[in-house]
Amino acid sequence: MQQVQSSEARAKASLAKAAARQMAVLASDVKDRALHAMADALEANKARILEANALDVDQAKARGITGALIDRLTLNEQRVRDMAEGLRQVAALPDPVGEVLRGWVRPNGMRVSKVRVPLGVVGIIYEARPNVTVDAAGLCLKAGNAVVLRGGSEAIRSNTAIAEVISDAAQAAGLPHGAINLIESTDRSAAVEMMQLHGLIDVLIPRGGAGLIRSVVENAKVPVIETGTGNCHIFVAASADLDTAEALLINAKTQRPGVCNAVETLLVHEAVAEEFLPRAAQALTDRGVTLRGCERARQIVPAMEPATEEDWATEYLDLILAVRVVPSFDAAVEHISRYGTGHSEAIVTRDYREAERFTQCVDAAAVYVNASTRFTDGGQFGFGAEIGISTQKLHARGPMGLDELTTVKYVVHGDGHIRQ
């Protein structure tokens, strides 16, 4: 059994590697036609997909799964249409492959170009959202990559149906066999083997909760891009406009609390804490937010629960906000450096030098002055689509669009040049 599962990951990655060589030289119009064909096929086969999905949902419910997980797992006609629409939007984006990033001539006359090329084989390990099967495949294909997908076991029937539909459509439209691969084994060993396929998979992108991402980082021997964890802060500086501060805070905490760019800790300069905290606390509790404050914050707003050391390090992904009063700008930066995950950090200030220093001193994928942390997103940044938000520093940082699914190649044109 173990043996059979092991060979599935390796066999599909090998297929993907062969397909990747052909994908790399496909013209944009072939790829775009395939993306449209995949979109059309999803809509044409929605009955089959929804039927498979209903079985997944029934089984998940029978196993006692409830709430947000069931919601993420469930498809309906609208969601199938949304997946199809997503593919058409990706087709409309410019093709990153072939872009010449730099070109120059060496003193000996040799011409060097740095050209954008596909990564090759991209592996995606994800959880119960069947739409990732479509979104990830679409972005990877557009950037000229082959893809190996491994979704959560709860969604296996949905994913199998979706992958078959889009893979058949892609192939009929001219993409190579093996461009889209789904690992059908739901055994953990298949995922672990995927992480070991050095030389076959060029990069692995885990999409899901902190546990999944940690497991991939721990086990992978292929290069990984870490995504997702966001313990984000808003620092209300002494010179902040307090109306702005309140609006940003409400937006960053309550507009969609379950996502990685939502704010988790409010830092307030002590000079404005007495004025700002009561009104902010009122506005937030009115919107159902629970506050957990440091001792100083609780002196000002006694209704707050006490915050522990653990609160500073927690990504709640919920309507909870930690609150700390800090004595200085430097103390705020120090707190962020200590507890932040390098995702999105914001300052609210009217002071020019503070704004400049914050953007320079805070080490995160996105640093904001007087704007909500909720903007860290491929769509909001104008990338058209995103495969995830990288919280590591290698290769990609922040929202990852099509460019981040490519690498480079140096193309050198000589005329018999030899090295002296």
Next chain:
Amino acid sequence: MQQVQSSEARAKASLAKAAARQMAVLASDVKDRALHAMADALEANKARILEANALDVDQAKARGITGALIDRLTLNEQRVRDMAEGLRQVAALPDPVGEVLRGWVRPNGMRVSKVRVPLGVVGIIYEARPNVTVDAAGLCLKAGNAVVLRGGSEAIRSNTAIAEVISDAAQAAGLPHGAINLIESTDRSAAVEMMQLHGLIDVLIPRGGAGLIRSVVENAKVPVIETGTGNCHIFVAASADLDTAEALLINAKTQRPGVCNAVETLLVHEAVAEEFLPRAAQALTDRGVTLRGCERARQIVPAMEPATEEDWATEYLDLILAVRVVPSFDAAVEHISRYGTGHSEAIVTRDYREAERFTQCVDAAAVYVNASTRFTDGGQFGFGAEIGISTQKLHARGPMGLDELTTVKYVVHGDGHIRQ
């Protein structure tokens, strides 16, 4: 004992992490003054460094080490001057930090900039070359990073002396304490712990032989950039100018056979094999090269040894060349795809379409038309200096200069912008 060694790697990486925050905001002129101070200190302390090095060399010889390894380990006055000169050259390069790679305004008026920033803490694991201690530290510091160095045990006295000299000089010139760190434990467990310091070390770059690199890739939980292995090919196409082909081949095989961008296999189209192979074989054997040929090649030049399957996959790093006659352009590309390591690949051709197809179809860091593979090098590409040659696709590919020792940050300027 294990405990003590363990804490050395962690303690030094923690120091480096604290230093990295200060390094990130240092002005170029402070960093450049420090690089000059380090260079001056190396020259002023050369007696002490050479004394430490002599002890390393004596001990290595006593342990029976000979040849190239002793040569790489040995320092002399000229080599110390060269290290100092290297630092001064790095000081003269433009500072990559702060470069705005892109900047745009969103429809809501929010301004987004993509800015180059340091990686943070760079770990380097290397072998017996003491000059890497200086070269790697210089490049990392110039790009605003702190560095944790772990050299081979054979060079420990040399490395300790060098690191102390340059670290003291750097600090006196205004760099933070902890910017340069050398792991002094020569126990393997210290290197292994370095590979596990996820969250403290941002990237690990192994520099050395294939065994070292494999071990780092296998064991590391921090992101790694793979460097070095080059099984490079020259394909002499049917339309090749044979004088050019011979000159490139001799250059790529013999100018410096022990390096990763030297050619290891010659592929010859069958249409020119009978004309080209006898003259190429003569020219190469005259220069001390041993040839190992496929059956067809040996029919043309019977003096060749027979090549086995293993030869196609071998990076000789020596005066040995594998030779294969191929029936077509596609067969050459197929051979390269199967056996190449994605380093440097060259075609010799006069045919426009072949040249274009080769640069598109061959998946390698550097692809050459009518030029020697020996040019894959930071200096030769005009980068001023290099920390290694990446053979992976993530983050950096090909020669890595200062730019590749940086990451990016998105800086967003708003005016109370909230997400709708």
